[in-house]
Amino acid sequence: MDLTLEHARALDAADPLAAHRDRFVHADDRVYLDGNSLGRLPRTTADALARVVEQQWGAGLIRSWPRWLEEARATADLLGEVVLGVAPGQVLVGDSTTVSLYRLAVAAVRARPGRTRILVEADAFPTDLYVLDGVARDHGLELVRIAAPIDDGVRAEHLAPLLDETVALVCLSHVHYRSGALLDLAGLTTLAHEVGALTLWDLCHSAGSVEVPLAASGADMAVGCTYKYLNAGPGAPAFSYVRADLLPALRSPIQGWFSQADQFAMAPDYDPVAGIDRIAAGTPDVRGIAAVREGVRTIEAAGVAALRAKGSALGDLAIALADAWLTPLGFRVASPRDAALRGAHVVLEHPEAWQACQAWIDAGVIPDFRTPDRLRIGLAALTTSFEDVWAGLDRLRAIVAEGRHLAYPTERGRVT
């Protein structure tokens, strides 16, 4: 691969998504390689939120509730269609990923009574491990951690030996938060189904970056956040997916009034609705839903297939540059080299990664650090250019080649 700046610029010139970059706020010329932690602000979002706040809340007051409830449903269905490729009525937007994962995991293990094990990847994102640890303990189940190489993630040969009819639930991340490994969602779902286990997919790092074959695979349930590739902003509500025919078998442990049939009859006894809202809990975050809608529209305008293609190309460039420039400096590419097996971030391992991270930030680049020694490079296709990748890695090369990072603390403080 041609590793010149000119080539990176040529890739940008030929990029069909290049114009989409201007749909987002770019307040300065820093190189942002962390769109997989917090996506950029879409240009339409500030106005959309101001409308919700000033017109719908300030002027409309409670008269806006019918509209807000319609927006909540429409936004969830739009996210389902655009991001997940699923038919309406199977997605809920609301609550955090943690709460969403909890209620679906509990509902799932109760839908498989008598089974005694939950399987989760050993290196799952921490909140997934913590939540499932609690769910397993509270229901008398064993949480089994699936051992697999972090760089490549869980494959059939890691999952299959653990599957039998004692397994209630298999919980996996579609794209691994620490390596970018893209799992075979369809194949692993089929394996789980062969023993009658349910599947719960964490889509935090795949929604909006790669196609999610939920419908084709018959996957049972999924959750994901909206503040990464979906660009809905800090603390925006998560989404939950449940396959329609599975819904009647699921009952949320959190029996909130927004899941109640004929909610405003305010009947004393709980009677959940038949549809996806049966897993809803409390009053929806109206501002958050408006931000999700604007974020999902940025995905809709590009199309997931185009985002996937560009994300792969950005990753290929990053890996080629890392091989040429950074491997000689002690870095190791800790992500799958085959774009077909990789999501939209690339991870570089280095023993002095924390020091390099701090120096890199001071050099005008915003990356992400993940313990113990990983630099995570987010390649959000809507907002990241090929030149960003080139410039970011060029600065990292200079820092480490000159040893400038060694002037930074080795001790990690509180990192977000």
Place this chain on the structure above:
Amino acid sequence: MDLTLEHARALDAADPLAAHRDRFVHADDRVYLDGNSLGRLPRTTADALARVVEQQWGAGLIRSWPRWLEEARATADLLGEVVLGVAPGQVLVGDSTTVSLYRLAVAAVRARPGRTRILVEADAFPTDLYVLDGVARDHGLELVRIAAPIDDGVRAEHLAPLLDETVALVCLSHVHYRSGALLDLAGLTTLAHEVGALTLWDLCHSAGSVEVPLAASGADMAVGCTYKYLNAGPGAPAFSYVRADLLPALRSPIQGWFSQADQFAMAPDYDPVAGIDRIAAGTPDVRGIAAVREGVRTIEAAGVAALRAKGSALGDLAIALADAWLTPLGFRVASPRDAALRGAHVVLEHPEAWQACQAWIDAGVIPDFRTPDRLRIGLAALTTSFEDVWAGLDRLRAIVAEGRHLAYPTERGRVT
């Protein structure tokens, strides 16, 4: 009492909180009697949210996280101090009231192993009944509904006969959503504590309208929403209170990463922090927290004691007008007449309440309807004038006296 418009205006002229009304957006001249369902928009909130969105998210991106985490803690402590009168480190702002109630109820019944009953008022707000029904069933407990007159609410004589050492948890609303009855939080807490039961108070209708004697009473736990008297907007996050010395005994069933010690070490095993954040779950709703902060500041500027005094006076006027004008038309005051036993809303019962509600809205008044036949008049002291009360009830009198409401449908549609 003098029931003239001039007298209402004189009360406004003498009202020490009158100037606070201008701290909020008033987009038209409708009479808003529903600040207990959705509080008005504070004038500072739109700008505060724009700063979060445009500057902190749009420009700051992930570099704003340290600030956002500090704001979350500071806002929770401010709410605790201003609204609840409690020391720092005992309040969390996050998730919905429903989720908050769920996790504290589960934690509570697990902190009282061997006990077999949860007590809740029979006419509790529906989400409380639904959540506790689920918690009781999932933990093999019996949910006992405390019978008490709706108008006056649960008193010692209703609770005491049900208390014994089989009771794990007593859950009550400080101010009743349907009648406005203000319960004796301290006295009922003492009764529950005599048998070793824990108390969980729903403060949705009392936070920001009346003093909440959490600290003096030794109450164990509380939850409440922020979109009513705290003016934080539709779907803003709820708050949770746990008395500091009780915290070590509680463990949230939802083991989220924001409750983890040294969170960003991302250790594989769950180890919750010692403080109030041990009940936290996922990524905080940054926009919602900013709105809560602005809303709590509107309470801080007035002081809860002044809000309580004005709320009582507004209620006294509403009841006097109802007695004079509406009782002859078939209405019944369904709230405590003694302001010391009443929160900041007054309820009027009428067999044609739903029709009257529709006609009243068309006459430029926004009230609230509650099944089966109640008009709920919210008297948010910061934004409601004595003239509002006078004008609102004057229009209701004219409508019903002339029979205009009888032209409206008797069948209730979806009501929010």
